Amino acid sequence: MNTATASRYTAEYQTLAPTLPGQTLPWLKQLRCRALEKFSAHGFPSPREEEWRYTNVSAIEKKLFSPSLSLTTPPVDKVWLKGCQLEDAWSVVLVNGRFSAELSVLDGLPEAVSLMSMADALTASPAIAPLVEKYLGQAVNYSEHGFIAFNTAWFTDGLLLHVPAGQVLAKPVQLLHVVTQAETMATTRTIIIVGEMAEAKVIETFAGVDNSYLTAAVTEVFIDQNADLTLYKMQSESEKAYHFGGTYVKQGKDARFTHHNFALGGLLARSDILTDMDQASECELNGLYLGVKRQHIDSHTRINHLKPHAISREIYKGVLDDRARGVFQGRVIVAEDAQKTDSQMNNRNLLLSDNAEADTKPQLEIYADDVKCGHGVTVGQLDESSVFYLQSRCIDEETARNMLTFAFANEMVDKIRIKSLHDKVLEQVLLRFPQEGIEKSWL
Amino acid sequence: MLSIKNLHVSIADKPILKGINLQINAGEIHAIMGPNGSGKSTLAHVLSGKSGYTVTEGSVTYNTKNLLAMEAEIRAREGVFLAFQYPVEIPGVSNIYLLKAALNSIRKYQGQPEVDAMDFLTLVKEKVRLLDMDEKFLYRAVNEGFSGGEKKRNEILQMAILEPKLCIMDETDSGLDIDALKVVAQGVNSLRSPERSFIMVTHYQRLLDYIKPDFVHVLANGQIVKSGGADLALELEEKGYGWLEEQAAA
Ligand SMILES: Nc1ncnc2c1ncn2[C@@H]1O[C@H](COP(=O)(O)OP(=O)(O)OP(=O)(O)O)[C@@H](O)[C@H]1O
Numbered sequence: 222m223n224t225a226t227a228s229r230y231t232a233e234y235q236t237l238a239p240t241l242p243g244q245t246l247p248w249l250k251q252l253r254c255r256a257l258e259k260f261s262a263h264g265f266p267s268p269r270e271e272e273w274r275y276t277n278v279s280a281i282e283k284k285l286f287s288p289s290l291s292l293t294t295p296p297v298d299k300v301w302l303k304g305c306q307l308e309d310a311w312s313v314v315l316v317n318g319r320f321s322a323e324l325s326v327l328d329g330l331p332e333a334v335s336l337m338s339m340a341d342a343l344t345a346s347p348a349i350a351p352l353v354e355k356y357l358g359q360a361v362n363y364s365e366h367g368f369i370a371f372n373t374a375w376f377t378d379g380l381l382l383h384v385p386a387g388q389v390l391a392k393p394v395q396l397l398h399v400v401t402q403a404e405t406m407a408t409t410r411t412i413i414i415v416g417e418m419a420e421a422k423v424i425e426t427f428a429g430v431d432n433s434y435l436t437a438a439v440t441e442v443f444i445d446q447n448a449d450l451t452l453y454k455m456q457s458e459s460e461k462a463y464h465f466g467g468t469y470v471k472q473g474k475d476a477r478f479t480h481h482n483f484a485l486g487g488l489l490a491r492s493d494i495l496t497d498m499d500q501a502s503e504c505e506l507n508g509l510y511l512g513v514k515r516q517h518i519d520s521h522t523r524i525n526h527l528k529p530h531a532i533s534r535e536i537y538k539g540v541l542d543d544r545a546r547g548v549f550q551g552r553v554i555v556a557e558d559a560q561k562t563d564s565q566m567n568n569r570n571l572l573l574s575d576n577a578e579a580d581t582k583p584q585l586e587i588y589a590d591d592v593k594c595g596h597g598v599t600v601g602q603l604d605e606s607s608v609f610y611l612q613s614r615c616i617d618e619e620t621a622r623n624m625l626t627f628a629f630a631n632e633m634v635d636k637i638r639i640k641s642l643h644d645k646v647l648e649q650v651l652l653r654f655p656q657e658g659i660e661k662s663w664l
Numbered sequence: 665m666l667s668i669k670n671l672h673v674s675i676a677d678k679p680i681l682k683g684i685n686l687q688i689n690a691g692e693i694h695a696i697m698g699p700n701g702s703g704k705s706t707l708a709h710v711l712s713g714k715s716g717y718t719v720t721e722g723s724v725t726y727n728t729k730n731l732l733a734m735e736a737e738i739r740a741r742e743g744v745f746l747a748f749q750y751p752v753e754i755p756g757v758s759n760i761y762l763l764k765a766a767l768n769s770i771r772k773y774q775g776q777p778e779v780d781a782m783d784f785l786t787l788v789k790e791k792v793r794l795l796d797m798d799e800k801f802l803y804r805a806v807n808e809g810f811s812g813g814e815k816k817r818n819e820i821l822q823m824a825i826l827e828p829k830l831c832i833m834d835e836t837d838s839g840l841d842i843d844a845l846k847v848v849a850q851g852v853n854s855l856r857s858p859e860r861s862f863i864m865v866t867h868y869q870r871l872l873d874y875i876k877p878d879f880v881h882v883l884a885n886g887q888i889v890k891s892g893g894a895d896l897a898l899e900l901e902e903k904g905y906g907w908l909e910e911q912a913a914a
């Protein structure tokens with residue numbers, strides 16, 4: 222706990238509060254105040270908290286980030302942005318934590334679907350604002366930890382996506398967060414609601430130009446009965462940036478949730494993926510974290526099996542080079558009522574240097590007796606018999622090692638079902654590896 | 665082509681091969697048989713350059729060159745091919761990628777340009793047909809989730825495409841059903857030529873029914889205890905190895 226930092230933010234809050242969206246809504250104003258109080262009292266999470274044991278955020282506490290006050294979009298390098306934006310998707314772009322209408326592409330969106338910035342959602346139509354009131358804070362409470370409190374108090378914008386019952390989205394929706402300004406805090410709040418039997422694919426992309434800044438993004442997701450959501454997170458923040466991104470999900474009966482978490486950027490990056498599963502729901506959590514230089518990348522997942530017959534599958538892979546550190550904390554909790562739960566959790570780490578480190582902590586907490594749960598963890602180097610196999614097929618040792626490293630990561634990239642996203646992720650993954658001998662054109 | 669002289673090999677200070685002598689000329693097929701643990705795979709691995717083995721004595725000459733001084737990939741590019749007893753699964757690398765990488769490594773080594781993409785595909789598809797495989801295998805990760813028999817067939821597919829000079833096949837027949845055995849044998853026979861030699865490690869006569877060896881050697885306790893013609897295999901099938909091991913011990 223560093224309350225000195227917290228009070229610096231609190232002191233600024235009063236001046237900046239009028240620029241935050243939804244100030245005229247009493248319920249939100251109150252919620253923000255309570256969150257601010259909580260943050261003022263406790264600050265950012267401390268390593269003494271069990272779920273933050275391996276991730277010390279004191280580097281964030283030492284800085285003072287400021288929200289962007291400008292409501293007009295600052296200049297953004299178009300070529301660079303094009304590298305992040307998906308062409309075959311509806312995309313909502315947030316620059317420095319604020320919606321940019323001019324950069325967003327929403328043409329052809331079906332009438333029935335609501336897709337807009339959080340600021341617009343809070344002020345716009347009388348139909349939408351109550352939806353926000355109903356859902357905001359329902360998948361995660363600000364008291365969960367310091368970053369949620371911080372986000373709740375400070376969020377400058379975000380996205381609202383509501384896919385009504387029965388609607389199948391023809392194209393993916395991209396929520397593109399970019400930060401162009403140094404020492405900015407991009408605090409955004411997003412709500413995704415997928416109605417009964419509806420289907421959607423959503424991509425959250427985080428990127429920034431080469432600066433130090435803080436992203437503190439919270440996404441709340443509600444998947445109704447028998448609905449299906451695939452959510453991709455592509456985190457390729459600047460290598461000087463700090464990133465906290467939390468995804469909190471409530472799955473209804475028979476609801477399907479697939480998450481792909483690509484944690485590639487940031488100096489210090491933490492992601493939370495938490496889901497509450499209702500009866501016979503299914504979730505699949507896939508993750509890939511790549512750390513180079515002095516990156517610290519933490520992935521924290523929690524799967525709550527609350528009701529019977531739900532299935533969860535989780536695989537997280539990490540590749541760590543140089544002095545990078547990867548953290549995986551995965552919890553699966555099976556409630557007393559959740560009989561016939563079927564759950565598998567796997568975490569595999571590849572260490573490419575003697576100074577790289579992986580901390581992995583899978584936890585199963587099972588309170589039901591008729592369940593099938595398993596977990597496995599590995600931390601190691603490349604398999605030498607695979608290296609030899611490739612050498613025996615004429616490939617030199619260095620290329621063999623590069624191929625195997627790439628292949629280890631590529632298994633996760635290959636799970637991406639959106640071609641344009643697949644290619645962008647692949648490009649980013651390749652950037653972070655020794656590529657000597659890998660023929661990209663053959664992949 | 666290959667001349668093994670008094671080869672002694674240890675793994676972690678434990679002697680495994682204890683003075684192997686073997687002369688293989690171009691165009692010949694040599695079968696190596698012998699009890700479990702006698703050192704057959706060790707010999708195959710040492711020839712193809714796997715690390716973890718210490719050669720304590722002896723020499724191996726391959727086409728006038730000192731084979732033991734070459735890196736594994738150089739041996740492979742020089743034409744030594746090992747079809748593994750236990751092919752390794754490589755998730756994330758597709759079969760077709762590996763084939764292309766391997767073939768181009770050889771071509772680069774020989775100073776030739778990269779293989780033309782269309783020619784490559786034609787070649788690969790022809791060999792896939794020869795081995796009666798589904799083209800889908802090309803796009804799957806190397807050996808991942810393949811059945812035992814499919815893995816062995818995949819080894820021979822690689823061999824057929826890379827056209828090595830010395831083919832070392834370590835129990836390629838184990839795990840193959842009768843039909844698959846015929847197909848694989850056909851594939852091997854189609855590769856036979858006066859310039860190409862084979863070392864086939866096997867426990868069974870049934871492979872040798874389809875691919876007739878010129879010589880049969882029995883490896884027991886790290887030494888070749890008996891050599892003979894194709895008939896020796898039949899005799900072994902009948903009598904087992906006991907009598908040879910006793911002779912050698914005496
Ligand atoms: N890495 C190792 N460490 C210690 N001993 C080993 C190692 N690899 C092989 N050996 C031993 O070397 C001996 C020869 O093994 P090898 O695999 O060459 O036998 P093989 O003749 O191929 O047997 P099989 O017919 O069962 O395939 C065995 O006793 C084996 O246990």
Ligand SMILES: [Mg+2]
Nearest residue numbers: 704705706749
């Ligand atoms: Mg063997």
